[in-house]
Amino acid sequence: MIRFLKKLAHKRVLFALFIITFLLELCLIYITHQIELVSGSRTLLDTQLTYTAQEAYQILDRMGAEGRSLYLKGLAVDMIFPLAYSLFLAGMVFRLLWNRHFPLKHSALISTIPLFTGVFDYLENIFEIQLVTQFPPLAEPLIYWSSRFTLLKWITLSVSVTVLLFLWISQIIRDLKRGTFN
Template identity: 35%
Template sequence: MIKKINNYVSRKNTFKRVFFLFLATNVIYGIIIFVTIPKVMKYSDGMKILDMLPMGYNAEYVKNLFVTLGENGRHTYLFEQIPFDMIYPGLFGLTYSLIIFYLSKKINFDNLSIYKIALLPMFAGIFDYLENIGVIFLLTKFPDLNEKVVGTSSLFSLGKSLFTTLTFLTIITLLFLMVSKKIKMNKK
């Protein structure tokens, strides 16, 4: 089974596909960072929105943020920011998993562990989706905030941050190993 998955991923995981997915993922990310988040932040009086709090948040912060955002800010968050943030996690998970596979093949790291490591971006994406669902729930139920939902959504934010960080550390490590391998080969 693992060999079949390995063969399929190896055949389909070309540089062009990975590069195209990387571009698509980062176009969506760029829209989020440079367009939709700034639109919401116009209403926030300098408070960071929930998506930008990697260490989580509490019910008091959420209440203060939502009050500060006002009806227009909450509407912008729900109907302009969240839709793009519902596209991004899936793209992130797929793209960065394929990047991990691609880099692993380039350094001949052909091991069962790579399949486990390649799940890191998928988990980041799953936690991002769960965080988004929590934020949607909080926005639609405001001013009735449920502390358990806030706490759960905050935990999802922490999970997203953890797995995103592990993803990028993995990619940096694989890039370092790939460059080291090239340097060694050039010295021979």
């Protein structure tokens, strides 16, 4: 795992992952905009913190058949997106910890948080694909698990971004104090 994270933390790899993440995000924004044009709503299941069965039904119903078809296309793109952003975040966290001479085992452990975000995002997407393809009937267990994985995704993403920002800001402060900030 440490060897993998070291390779992931190279500038070229991080730059490529950033560009891929950015381009995929642009695709998702475009698809969300198309859904909004068709349905009049930008509300998607995976942008909610959590949702009930009634809320899931209302969101999917409001989309209409064309909006749900676009949503499935967006979910297809969203099957690549978690890999790109979770690897980017994990690589950035590891790089910043490594630069601080943090113990490698601890660096690797902390760097797995964004990878869990990606796993939860994949599980969320799998359940959402099932919900959209089975609509209008919605199975409550699917909604329950989809909503839980959505919540876990947002929690681990929040932790990942907070850790990344903390490390980045502390790196900048340290470099400013040393006079080595570029």
